[in-house]
Amino acid sequence: MDVTNLYSIGELSRRTGLPVRTIRFYSDSGVVAPTTRSPAGYRLYDLDALLRLELVRTLRELGMDLATIQRVLDRKLSMTEVATAHADAMDVQIRTLLLRRSVLRVVARRGSNLEETKLMHRLAQLSGEERRRLIDDFVSGTFRTADADSAAVAMVVAATPDLPDDPTGEQVTAWVELAELVGDEDFRARMRRMAMRQAAGRPLDIERDAGEELTEFTRQKVAETMESGIDPLSDRAAPVIDDLVHRFAEVFARTPDTEFRHWMAQEFEEAHDPQVERYWRLVWIVNDWQVVPSLIPVYPWLIQALRKDRVA
Template sequence: MFSTYDGLCGIGELAERAGVSVKTVRFYSDSGLLPEASRSAGGHRRYGPGSLERLRMIRSLRTLDLPVSAVRRILDEEDTAGRAGGALEDAVAGQLRALGSELRALRWREAALRAVQECPAAERAGRLRLIGAVTAPPNTAPLARFWRGWLPPRMPARSVSAFLERAVPQPPEEPRPGQVLALAGLYALVSGPCDGAEPTQPHAHRAAGARASAVLYAGLAEAYDLAATDMRQDRGPYPGEALDGFVDAYASAHDTADTPRFRRVLTRQLAADPRIDRYWELTAELVSPPDGRPEPTPGSAHDWLLAALETQSGHAVPA
């Protein structure tokens, strides 16, 4: 309660009690967040007993960097329901999301700066240009666009999404300088020709029709998962369940039987098909854990399975 005869106070006293400036009180009043009880005969603002607590609430919300629009929704809800509820919860959740994005961006910028700082002086300009293409926080949309152009046309949206989930690496929350360089390298790779020519679909992947393409990529995903399990256990390529699933994916997509002859033909075809090895090398670097142990990628799993197929069919696959 204010000490004046009418229980009201002026803007100066309210500002002093709340520990803010008169300018701040005036701003909140003009914004409609802090209503005036009345004006004096001289036109001075007068505030009621509840204004001090309301001003303290506004200041607390603004200290959390909530925008004025969110503060207004919270106060309106409090005026209506007698307490802050869903509006406050939504505002805080939104602010936490925004803050998380800002922190992630800062971590990427720090790693990018270290990548520039740690390289030889003669290489810094080139490295800076490479890293400059990477947004902070990073955006994987360029990688997704690359693969959408590479995949067979008319594939079902669900199959495309499943493939992109595996082929597009998710940047780490706390990157190392080498991982920033890996993502920058991926950006550069997908934004221009590979090895002097645009990447083309491997011949063995050119299954006829959308359904056949979906069957192929679903089967390959299962085979890659099985191979990745063996790779994490440091097992070398060998004929087994993973290889059978790998070959069956191609056989089913091409509506043919899995025979020794088909395996020999498939081996030669896969060995001669265009490769995107650099993409998978950079992906492995981007997703590798701090201990440096490479995490299997669809590309490395494909190579493991092809080596197993070559061993079984007796055809040498070029390195």
């Protein structure tokens, strides 16, 4: 054999950029065996071995293990099969890294303590299937009674929160809060009561006694005010609330004072649960849905404005 066409292990190292000890390990493993040995017993490699070694280096840089590489080199696996499998695996790794990055940014921004950081990481790490299972368990556990409104159940299922692969810090924070919320039995009971109220179709006592005309006027007026971006505790909200309080006071033959305002707030709270509203807002954030003003309940705004300690 013409040894001038052969490479020593040192020359192979210089040509491939791989350490001598790595090439020696590959040789001992049978991945890239030496072509022959010199009279002094040193390993020598031909051009095929050089090309094989460069391929091994490339595949290792792509994250393939030696056993898989050996099967590729022995033509027991096609490069198409291996590339597809590793591309899929890298997709999972990328999603995991993106999620970890989002969690770390939230931790850095909020100055989270160790326990909160661990909780956020654990909940954010759940796979898409595990997150769906968490919501499925919430739905089945919350609406297991026959009294639940099927439309309400369908709406919850259709709006299953789905954390994206590269979530924003706000989405991570919302998902963590959402995961804690759906696991709380008190919240499940609240959600169940709201669904049963919807199923019964029963109006609030204050709506029934005030009449359809004033009730519809109130909803429309508050909705318009909300769409204008007016804060319920701001001075701009005061004229709207004063007008509504006087209208209701006239119907109920009451004095439009602070006590009456608080009574109105309590009556409207029968149809509103702040935790249930919070659930839907978190779903909107996680799913990156545009907040549609017409779908935002008007009574929370009204209740907050009525609770403001101000004589009408």
